[in-house]
Amino acid sequence: MSQQVKQEGFSSKFAHIMTLAGFCIGISNMWKFPYMVGANGGGIFLLIYLVCAVLVGLPLFILEQQLGRSATLAGVPGMAKLSNKSKFWTFGAGWLGLITVMLIACYFWTILGWNVGYIFKTASGALYGLGTDNAAVAAEFSSFSGSWGCVFAALLCAILAWFMLNTGFKQGVEKLCTYALPTLMVLLVGLAIYSNMLPGANAGLKWYLTPNFEGVDIPAAFQAAVVQVFFSVGVGMACAFVYGSYMSKKDNLMQDSCIAVCCDTFVAFMSGMVVTPALFAFGIEPSAGPGLIFISLPQIFNAMGNIPGRIFGTLYLIAVFLACLTSIVAVLEAGVANLGQRYGWSRRKTTTLVTFVTFGISVLVTRNMAPEGALSGMTFLGDFGLFDTLDCLASGFGLTFGALFMLLFVLFKYGFPRFMEEANWGAGDKLRLRPWMKWYYMIPLPIFLVATAICIIGMYF
Known part of the structure; x- marks a missing residue:
C-alpha cells in the first residue's frame, strides 16, 4: 500500500494538545451548543452534557485515538491493518468514519460562509439599521444564507484551508491551532465577563447554571446531549483516529485526551456563558434554534447600541470563526490522510480533491436555501x-454507528486487554486504564450508544 501522504507527527507537547483540542473545538461548541442549551431546558441540559462528556465522550475519544496510534495509519488503512483486512471492520470502523467526515465538510463550508458574511455585516454596521425587529433580522438571514455572497465567503475559507493543508501538517494545521486556540479562549473569557455585566443578565446566568427538570423531556435532552458530545469531541468521524496515528508510544494519550476534552468542554461552557446571559438581558427567547447566532444574536448586538454592539458582535463572530477554522482544517486533514494513505496520492493532490469535492457539494447545499x-x-x-439531510446522515447516524463499530471491534475482535495495554503506553502511574474498567466498556457504554441510536432513529423517522 503506497503512502505518498507521509506519516506526520507533532513538534511539541503544547502543539500536540492544542492541535488535539483544535479538532475537537469547532462550530459545534460555538454555534450548536448555545441553541441546544436553549432548546433543552438550560441548566439540566448543561448537567447532562457534562456527564455525557465524561462517561461517553472521553472513553470513546481515548479508544479511537489509541486505535490510530496502534495502527500508525489513518482510519481506512489503519482498520485494514488492525483487523487483518476484514472488510466488515474496515468499512464499519474505517470507511464509515471517512464518509461521515466528508459529509460534515460538505455543509460545514456553508456555515463558514454564514459566519464570514456576518463578520463583515456586523463590523460594517449593515445589520444595525434592522434594530431588534425579529422578522427583519430573520429575513436578512434568509436572504443571505442561500446567496452567492455566502458561496463567495465560503470560497475564501476553502482557499485559506487549502493553503494551510498544503503547507504540511506541522506548518499548517498544527501552527494554526497553536495560535488560534489560546486566542479563542481569551476572547471567550472577555466576552463572557462583558455579557454577564449587562443589566438583567443574572436571570440568564441562573437559568444556565441551575438544573431544572420541570417541563423538560429528559430522554430527548439525553439523546441531544450524547449526539452533541459526539459532534463536539469528534468521535466516530475518523479525525481522532488520524490524530492518534500521529502520536508516538511515549506520548501520554490518557492525559492528553483528558486535557483536550476539558478544553473542548470549557469552550462550549464559555460559549453558553457569553450567549445565554445576553439573551435574557435583552429579552430574546433562548430556544431560538439553529438561527440563534445569525438571527437572535444580531438583535442583541443592535440593542447594545451601534458601536458597543458592533465591537461585541464582531469579536464574538471572530471567536466563532477561529473555532470553525481549526475544526474544518482538522476535518479535511482526516479526509486527506485517509485517502492519501489508502490510494498513495500526494498531499497536494489529495488536499485539492477533498477541498474541491466538499466545497462543490456545499455550493448545492447553500443554493438549496x-x-x-x-x-x-x-x-x-x-x-x-439538503443541509438537514447531510446533518442527519452525518451527526445523527454516522457518528453514533461509527463509534459503536469501533467499540465493538475492540471488545470482540481486538480484545480489551490488548487495547488497555496499548492505551497505557506513556501513561503515568495514576492516570491509566485499569482492568476493572473493562466492565464499563462492555456494558454501560454499548447501552449508551444503542439507546442513542434508537432515540435518533425514532426522532428522524
Whole structure:
C-alpha cells in the first residue's frame, strides 16, 4: 500500500494538545451548543452534557485515538491493518468514519460562509439599521444564507484551508491551532465577563447554571446531549483516529485526551456563558434554534447600541470563526490522510480533491436555501433540505454507528486487554486504564450508544 501522504507527527507537547483540542473545538461548541442549551431546558441540559462528556465522550475519544496510534495509519488503512483486512471492520470502523467526515465538510463550508458574511455585516454596521425587529433580522438571514455572497465567503475559507493543508501538517494545521486556540479562549473569557455585566443578565446566568427538570423531556435532552458530545469531541468521524496515528508510544494519550476534552468542554461552557446571559438581558427567547447566532444574536448586538454592539458582535463572530477554522482544517486533514494513505496520492493532490469535492457539494447545499433558483426548496428524506439531510446522515447516524463499530471491534475482535495495554503506553502511574474498567466498556457504554441510536432513529423517522 503506497503512502505518498507521509506519516506526520507533532513538534511539541503544547502543539500536540492544542492541535488535539483544535479538532475537537469547532462550530459545534460555538454555534450548536448555545441553541441546544436553549432548546433543552438550560441548566439540566448543561448537567447532562457534562456527564455525557465524561462517561461517553472521553472513553470513546481515548479508544479511537489509541486505535490510530496502534495502527500508525489513518482510519481506512489503519482498520485494514488492525483487523487483518476484514472488510466488515474496515468499512464499519474505517470507511464509515471517512464518509461521515466528508459529509460534515460538505455543509460545514456553508456555515463558514454564514459566519464570514456576518463578520463583515456586523463590523460594517449593515445589520444595525434592522434594530431588534425579529422578522427583519430573520429575513436578512434568509436572504443571505442561500446567496452567492455566502458561496463567495465560503470560497475564501476553502482557499485559506487549502493553503494551510498544503503547507504540511506541522506548518499548517498544527501552527494554526497553536495560535488560534489560546486566542479563542481569551476572547471567550472577555466576552463572557462583558455579557454577564449587562443589566438583567443574572436571570440568564441562573437559568444556565441551575438544573431544572420541570417541563423538560429528559430522554430527548439525553439523546441531544450524547449526539452533541459526539459532534463536539469528534468521535466516530475518523479525525481522532488520524490524530492518534500521529502520536508516538511515549506520548501520554490518557492525559492528553483528558486535557483536550476539558478544553473542548470549557469552550462550549464559555460559549453558553457569553450567549445565554445576553439573551435574557435583552429579552430574546433562548430556544431560538439553529438561527440563534445569525438571527437572535444580531438583535442583541443592535440593542447594545451601534458601536458597543458592533465591537461585541464582531469579536464574538471572530471567536466563532477561529473555532470553525481549526475544526474544518482538522476535518479535511482526516479526509486527506485517509485517502492519501489508502490510494498513495500526494498531499497536494489529495488536499485539492477533498477541498474541491466538499466545497462543490456545499455550493448545492447553500443554493438549496435560496428563495429562488433551480435548487430552491428541494427536499430529501421527507421534508429535509439538503443541509438537514447531510446533518442527519452525518451527526445523527454516522457518528453514533461509527463509534459503536469501533467499540465493538475492540471488545470482540481486538480484545480489551490488548487495547488497555496499548492505551497505557506513556501513561503515568495514576492516570491509566485499569482492568476493572473493562466492565464499563462492555456494558454501560454499548447501552449508551444503542439507546442513542434508537432515540435518533425514532426522532428522524
